[in-house]
Structures are given as C-alpha cells and as structure tokens.
Amino acid sequence: MPATPESAPAGPPGLSFSKLWIYTNYDCNLRCSYCLAESAPGAPRRAIGLDAVRRLVDEAVELGFAEVHFTGGEPFLLDDIYAMLAYASARLRTGVLTNAMLLRGRRLERLCAIANDRLRIRVSLDGATAEDHDAYRGRGSWAKTVEGIRLLREAGFRVCLSTTETPANTLRLAEICALHRDLGIPEEDHFVRREHAHPGP
Numbered sequence: 001m002p003a004t005p006e007s008a009p010a011g012p013p014g015l016s017f018s019k020l021w022i023y024t025n026y027d028c029n030l031r032c033s034y035c036l037a038e039s040a041p042g043a044p045r046r047a048i049g050l051d052a053v054r055r056l057v058d059e060a061v062e063l064g065f066a067e068v069h070f071t072g073g074e075p076f077l078l079d080d081i082y083a084m085l086a087y088a089s090a091r092l093r094t095g096v097l098t099n100a101m102l103l104r105g106r107r108l109e110r111l112c113a114i115a116n117d118r119l120r121i122r123v124s125l126d127g128a129t130a131e132d133h134d135a136y137r138g139r140g141s142w143a144k145t146v147e148g149i150r151l152l153r154e155a156g157f158r159v160c161l162s163t164t165e166t167p168a169n170t171l172r173l174a175e176i177c178a179l180h181r182d183l184g185i186p187e188e189d190h191f192v193r194r195e196h197a198h199p200g201p
Contacts, residue, residue, distance in 0.1 A: 018066040022056060024048055024081060025073040030099055033136050034164065039073045050080045050087075057088045069122070071097040076107055086114040095120045097162060100148025101141065112155050121152050122160040122191075128175035132168045146183075153184055160189040 025047040028039035060068055068088050075081045075096055088094040100123040103111065111121075125145055127133035133142035152159050161180050163169070169176065173192065180190050 018064070020056065020060045020065050020068045022048065022053060022068065022070050023072060024053070024070050024075045024084065025078055027077055028072060028074040028099075029077065029101060030074070030137055030141060032138070034166070037073065043073070045073075045077075047078060050083050053084045054087055057091055061091050065092065067093040067095065069095040069097065074099060074102065076102045076111075082110045082114055085111075085119060089114070089116055089119040093118050093120075095122045095160070097122045097124065098148075099124050099137070099141065099145055100152065101144040103148045104151055108151060108155060111157075115155070115157065120158045120160055122162050123149050123152070124164070125149070125161050125176065125180075126164050126166060127169045128172060128179040132166075132172060135168045136164075136166055149183055149185075158189070159183075159185055160191065161185055163190065163192045165192055165194055 023037065025045050026037055026039050027041065027043045027045045028035075029041060031040040057068055070081070070084065070088070076098055078084075081096070085094060085096055096119075098121065100121070103121075123145065124137075125133065125142075126136060127142065130140075130142035133145070134140065149159055149161075161176075163173070163176055165173070177187070177190065181187075
C-alpha cells in the first residue's frame with residue numbers, strides 16, 4: 001500500500017464519524033482545476049470567523065468528536081487562523097489543510113508561536129514532480145509547496161501529506177511516496193484520495 005487511504009473512524013454514539021471539518025474561507029492563492037469549493041484568488045472570502053469556530057469546537061467537544069480539521073480556500077490567508085488553531089488544539093486533535101505556499105516569514109513565525117503536540121499541518125501535494133502537481137494547481141506551485149514542507153519540518157511541525165489522485169499522477173503514486181520519505185514524512189502521514197473527494201487546498 002503506497003499511502004494511507006482516508007477512512008472514517010467509528011464516532012460517538014449516534015454519529016457515523018468523529019472528525020469535524022470546518023471551511024474557514026473560500027478565497028485561495030491558487031486556482032486548482034478540480035476544486036469542489038470553487039476557491040480561487042478572486043472568490044468571495046465568506047470567512048466563518050473566530051467566534052463561530054469557537055462555538056463549533058465547543059460543540060464538537062460536547063458531542064465527543066475526536067478531531068477537528070480546518071480547510072478552505074487557503075486558511076492561511078486569514079489573520080485569525082492562528083487564534084482558531086490555538087483554540088481548537090487546546091481542546092482536540094487539530095489539523096489544518098494548506099498548500100503551504102504562504103508559510104514562511106511572519107506567517108510561519110505566528111504558526112510556530114502556537115505549536116503544540118495536538119496540532120498537525122496537512123499539506124496538499126499532488127506529485128513527485130512539478131509536471132504532475134502543477135498540471136492541476138498552477139505553474140510554479142510545486143516548488144513553493146515543497147519548500148513550505150521543508151520549512152515546516154525544520155520548524156518541528158508534524159507534517160502530513162494529502163495527495164489527490166489525478167490522471168497525471170495515478171501511475172506514479174510510488175514516486176510521491178519516495179518523495180515524502182525523503183522529506184521525513186512517514187507512510188502513516190500520507191493520505192491519498194480520489195479527485196472528486198478533495199475538500200480544500
């Protein structure tokens with residue numbers, strides 16, 4: 001098995017899942033051709049806001065959810081994403097799905113300031129080469145994403161990879177696995193999903 005398929009764990013009584021996904025916003029720095037959320041640089045933000053996130057996280061705790069995950073759009077376009085992640089990760093295992101292209105400089109510093117053992121950064125990477133990845137995400141995006149992964153790893157974050165299987169990479173998933181091993185990311189932290197099931201960045 002080259003990577004871990006997504007599956008829904010047994011959730012609290014009466015529920016069929018234990019992961020809560022929150023769409024923080026719909027604007028994005030990329031225009032991925034398969035994006036179901038229709039996120040793009042010019043898309044209306046429609047941000048959910050910090051107060052709403054706090055209420056959702058509190059409800060998730062009350063209902064017995066095990067994890068909360070943030071996606072978009074690109075969550076790190078938001079100034080209050082750090083407060084959202086800090087609040088959530090103080091209460092639940094927390095992940096944030098990002099293309100990692102913005103995580104450098106001041107943004108990375110702010111993320112490092114809230115780092116803790118419950119917080120995982122999940123990065124979308126769709127190819128072992130720019131050719132495969134950029135075909136759906138835009139020219140130049142692969143190099144910036146890989147650099148973002150390296151910076152996150154150097155900062156001590158647990159980085160997971162989320163790969164959307166596309167016609168461009170479906171026969172080369174093993175190469176992506178070789179790359180994530182080179183980046184220091186173990187097999188259990190690499191997730192592959194079909195193109196139609198992708199939730200965000």
